[in-house]
Amino acid sequence: MSPASRRVSPSVLREGMGVLWVAVRAEPRVFALSVLASGLYAAMTVATAQVLGMVTEDVVLPAFEDGRAAAGALAAGAAAIVGVAALKALGVAGRRFYAGLMQYRMQAKYRREVTRQYLRLPLAWHHRHPTGQLLSNANADVEAAWAPIAPLPMAVGVVFMLLISAVSILLTDVAVAAVGFLIFPAIALVNVVYQRRLAPVATHAQRLRAEVSEVAHESFEGGLVVKTLGREDAETLRFAAATNRLRDANIAVGRLRGLFDPVLEALPNLGVLAVLLIGSLRLQANAMTAGDLVQVAYLFTLLSWPIRALGWVLAEVPRSVVGWERVRGVLDATGSLPYGEAAPGGDGGRAAAMEVRGVRFAYETDEHADLSGEGNGDGAGGGPRHILHDVSFSVEPGRTVALVGPTGSGKSTLTSLLVRLVDPADGSVLLDGVDLRDVRRGGVAETVSLVPQQTFLFDDTVRGNVTLGMDAPDDRVWEALRLAQADGFTAALPDGLDTRVGERGATLSGGQRQRLVLARALIRRPRLLVMDDATSAVDPQVEARILRNLRERAAEGGDGDDGGGGGSTVVVVAYRKATIALADEVVYLDHGRVTGRGTHAELLETSEGYRDLVNAYERTERDETERERAELEDTAVEGGEEALR
Template sequence: MTDRASEDTDEKDVLRRGMRVLAVAIREEPRVFAAAVGASALYGATTVASALALGEVTDRVVVPAFRDGDTTAGALTATFLVVLGIALLKALGIVGRRLWAGIMQYRLQATYRRRVTRQYLRLPLAWHHRHPTGALLSNANADVEAAWYPIAPLPMATGVVVMLVIAAVSMLVTDWALALVGFVIFPAIFVLNIMFQRRQGPLAMRAQELRADVSAIAHESFDGALVVKTLGREDEEAARFEATSRELADANVAVGRVRAVFDPLLEALPSLGVLMVLLAGSVRISHGDLNPGELVQIAYLFTLLAFPVRAIGWLLGDMPRAIVGYDRVRHVLDAEGESVYGDSAADKTGPAGLQARAVRFGYLDGADVLSDVTFDVEPGRTVAVVGPTGSGKSTLVSLLVRLVDPASGEVLLDGTDLRDFRRGGLASAAALVPQQAFLFDDTIRDNITLGLDVSDDDVHEALRIAQADGFVDRLGNGLDTMVGERGTSLSGGQRQRIALARALVRRPRLLVMDDATSAVDPRVEAAILAGLRDGGTGPSTVVVVAYRKATIALADEVVYIEDGKVAGRGPHAELIDTSVGYRRLVNAYERAARDREQAAAAAAALADEDEEVSA
């Protein structure tokens, strides 16, 4: 008894939530919906009219022709014109219904894709860290499509209600007793539809959820292609994707099986009603209580009932999938955590001053990554942030350019809290060059400018400071060279230098580099930092996360981070003498770099010896 009550509640809940989704669609596009329903109503009315016309033609033309053995050209012409007129109006209704329903569906999908994408851009980076990229792609694509999938049959299902009402009234007026015989079939259709929804609903919901899982796994595998290839994990990744894909296929097949059972039954019931009407009508005709034309009219109307019943069934059948899609889309649109902006402008000139005041930040596990971090960076100075792995350096960098906000404390640019700048204000004054340089599948020029209106001379100057002008000039098409997806046609060091040039061409007053030259040669890195100090692209304050001793030595000051706190601060030479942890770390970095150089030299020497032996 409890299970039965639970099923009834679930069914009502699905219907109620599905109606809410459809109500949202109607509110979004009321005029288009009205046009689609009007066209559908025209189709329904003309369909019933065709049944009435068929009955009249039977009584006035067909029966007299068989009885008298003759007919007139006028009767045939009138019949042709009536049938043609109804057919044209019916065709107009079909075209209008499908056209406006399609416009409504695709408009809603486009609107919600834009809303989801804008919300992604508004939400802070911390929110994105909590959600897999594959799932976010599914939200903007598959879930949006699923949410508005029922829009195609919605105007049709709404419009054919007119057809059902007109047909029912027409049958009752023609012969109420015969109509009641046929109407017996309606309770069976209603019960069958309820059973159909109960069986299909959970299966359709599961299938929609699995679509997101497949998208997430596929994106993760593609994004981690380097790891997959280098570790020989192709078979394991293929098996992981195959398992979820098969699960999705099984879910879709289960939905298809339910449809395969119920669709023929829903199609057959109206035909069963037609047979009942014909049987009862034949008896009434034999008793003189009914004309042949009236029987043809009622029987034909019952043959038409299968379509509106199926239209409503299609609408109800798509509701579970639409509910899942819409809920997943609303999860994004209703997400909190959007960055709050003030109205301050960052329109000062010259190098920026940077201050961190008692900054604390932690991730979802609750532990603080940074705690009570306080330091100042004077305008125009270069500061190196140094610390062991996991000390919070990259988190600090994210705070300095407001990719995330501190849990407490504040980060200030020229004395203004970063949260008080207007939208886009900080980006006009500060630039971040991350360690993992991302390049678009575009030309080198467009990857540097990203829509910024700058001359090629400015682009070349930025490339010069980034020590990238030499290899760019050697490329076949120079600035017009396509770099491929994620810059795959370039080396890691080349990608980093293009990313640095992208920041420099904007002439930032604050330049933050998160180990952004780790993939380049130490001599090239030194040349880059020297170019930054010369201010070739405008005076900047530079904060650089570094680990090479040569790089650190070029900085005016070092901020040493350990266990999420500032453990030391001052010139490199001073910290070497006063901070044991700093001295050990920097020397360890230097030893590791020296060991790598010695290993590379030994490998080169061994290769030379092998070549001589071969010769």
């Protein structure tokens, strides 16, 4: 079914009413108050017509006949008009307040539910869904789902007004009512055509708004790429193309509204003219009074509102159904990380023992996207992409183990398993003999810290980025910074710990950002520290000092409550030979399997793949160092020649 046909399908209307019923059941008291206020507005609108008829009959016409107006009659008429107007204003205010309250409550409720669901769903589910889509689900789709709530109470109230008005007109004069009611089918027909033509065009314009936002977001996020590759003009043209499409769509919406709005406004006026024509004939025949004619004419001027109010609700229903389906797609998503009741094993102040036992893992992806970022998998196209195969090894408390392997061998996936971002398809990861799946909620985070490949800093102070809301004294912050070799440059910052680092740490170098992220992990005194190539932007000498600090901390141990903290078992994804050599043991991964294990020296002797890989890294680093040295020497020579000239 095409989008346009879907928007006029009776099933969409039924689904839309079902979505609104969800809101009514969730907020019955607020909805009832909004409908009561809307009913008050409707009743007072009809009462206004009756008051005008009464004032015409009892005040205006006698004043013309007598040549003067009685003060008491004028006061009574004015009081009646003001009183009705005040109640009508109260109804408008109550209707808008409670309708808005209901709408915003539903949006807030489902934003929270969608966000909680994101936190419950495993990382494997997030791998299959782009970030932009998830943001849209939590924001634009939630807003669209509950958009009809705002006009809904008014629509319910004006239906009440329509019924009261129709009864009042019939009771006043049946002949005039019969002529005037002919306008209803005409207005209804125009509304139906209007909504059918407008809904797909307006929905298309809404989609293009999201497209413009997406292009702008990508340009801002990729500002460094755009600038360094000179893509400013191309990005400007891309943004201009998107905004031009949105402009054309908005113009199409404006054309439709410009065509139909005058028609919708004119039809009730034509009905009023017809009523006045027939009513004047009835008045001449003494079949009705002048007050009755004024009352009926005024009521007919109001009767276009009920139909238009219903049209506003119906116009939002298609977007509401689409938004609700997308939100329900998240809320009904399967997959989670179930938790047990066990506490993390071992002594809370000592380094942890870790064991990986027969682990196998595969990413579930579709055939159009490679979202894993690692490995080629075992098959082509869609379906599961196997990354790890029967991986087993153990790490003794306080020891440092280096994970080494070529790109795509499964190292980053393994680190995700060690901190339980995902669960293995087979096998288990044990911490002090306890399967991570049996640990209570929050237990793994209390015991294990991950320092990821990609660093992320908030637009906050150094202290705020290290503690992340943790109640820690400054001396503990400085201790974590010292272990991460970040105390020196932090002390040199203008405001020390209170220096703001900018969005994503823009004011710091890559190595400084990595060290702050490492300090963020260390301040929590983890018993198991997992670093996924977390020092790649750090000088080799600084990296060596960081690892040495971690080894010394693990050797010192401690009870974890004396301010000095306990030691940590360290698992580090490493590439540099100098880093690998500092590890107590090396686990060599190749194509998702452990193909070698031992010390660095042992693997150099026994594993040809490991030897070739490590030596290749070393040659690359040596070549880069020699090239930098040559460039410096050339610069020095050129500077000397310039000085001689």
